[in-house]
Structures are given as structure tokens and as C-alpha cells.
Amino acid sequence: MLYYSPQTGGFYDDEIHLSIPADAVNITQDQRTALLTGEAAGRIILAGEKGFPVLVDPEPLSDEALIAQARQWRDTEIDSLKWLRERHRDEVDAGRSTTLTSAQSGELIDYVQQLRDWPAVEGFPASKTKPLRPNWIDQQTQ
Numbered sequence: 001m002l003y004y005s006p007q008t009g010g011f012y013d014d015e016i017h018l019s020i021p022a023d024a025v026n027i028t029q030d031q032r033t034a035l036l037t038g039e040a041a042g043r044i045i046l047a048g049e050k051g052f053p054v055l056v057d058p059e060p061l062s063d064e065a066l067i068a069q070a071r072q073w074r075d076t077e078i079d080s081l082k083w084l085r086e087r088h089r090d091e092v093d094a095g096r097s098t099t100l101t102s103a104q105s106g107e108l109i110d111y112v113q114q115l116r117d118w119p120a121v122e123g124f125p126a127s128k129t130k131p132l133r134p135n136w137i138d139q140q141t142q
Contacts, residue, residue: 002027004035006047025051070125074115077133081112083142099140107134 003012003024011032012020027035031053035045038055048054061069088105091098100108114131123129 002029002032004032004047004051004053006051006053009045009047023051025053027053066125067119070130071119074118078112078115081108081137084108084137084140085112104134104136108137111137 001014003014003020004010004027005012005021005024007021007023011027012024014020035053035055039045042058043055044058045053046056084100085108088098088100088108098105111131111134118124118129118131121129
């Protein structure tokens with residue numbers, strides 16, 4: 001039999017687990033599968049009435065958390081482009097032919113600057129205000 005424990009928030013199977021918490025309630029395999037599928041989709045498993053597990057939507061993030069999350073994404077995006085910018089600069093400094101065209105180099109510089117400026121854009125951190133990454137960047141190899 002399968003069980004859910006409100007106290008631990010865990011699932012238990014009496015064929016595997018030697019001890020089952022005293023507060024555990026019996027659930028079916030279908031219920032467990034539905035709960036885990038919901039959790040994988042971002043919902044939260046909590047104990048509902050009489051300890052039976054239910055899926056609930058997570059609390060929306062605070063404005064501060066959304067801003068922090070957007071800034072973290074922005075910082076990671078800028079860091080992920082450094083190799084491309086540095087390679088281009090090195091090629092120019094060495095007098096070699098460049099992997100990027102001058103138009104692409106300009107787009108890269110503009111994109112990085114747009115990322116830096118993004119927090120000052122009205123509507124930040126809404127994803128619709130996020131700078132658009134030039135498509136050709138994903139085709140570059142390190």
C-alpha cells in the first residue's frame with residue numbers, strides 16, 4: 001500500500017519502507033502519480049483535509065523576488081556572452097579575420113548594453129520588456 005505523511009511531506013510504500021509515520025494516510029498509485037506530475041509542473045503538494053495530499057499553486061513571487069530573479073538572469077546572460085566578445089576583440093587585436101561580422105559585433109555590443117539598461121526600462125522585470133537576444137548568437141561555437 002502507498003501512504004502520504006503530512007508531517008514529513010513524503011510518500012511511503014509498505015513494500016519498501018520498514019516504518020510508516022503514524023500520521024500517514026493511504027493513497028492510490030494513481031493519486032501519487034497525479035501528485036508527482038503536478039509537482040513536476042510547478043505545483044506544491046500539501047496536506048489537505050484529514051491529511052490527504054492536495055496540489056496547490058505556489059504563492060506568487062514578491063516584486064522584490066521577481067526583480068532579483070530578473071537581475072540574476074540578466075547577469076548570467078551577460079556572463080555567457082563574455083567569451084564571444086573577448087574572442088572578437090582578440091581577433092581584432094591580433095589583426096586576424098574575425099568570426100563575427102562588424103554588424104554582428106555591433107549587435108552584440110548593443111544587446112549587452114540593453115541588458116545592462118534593462119532594469120531602468122519601464123515595466124521591468126516583465127518578460128515582455130526583456131531585450132531580445134540576436135538569433136545568430138546561438139549559432140556560435142566556443
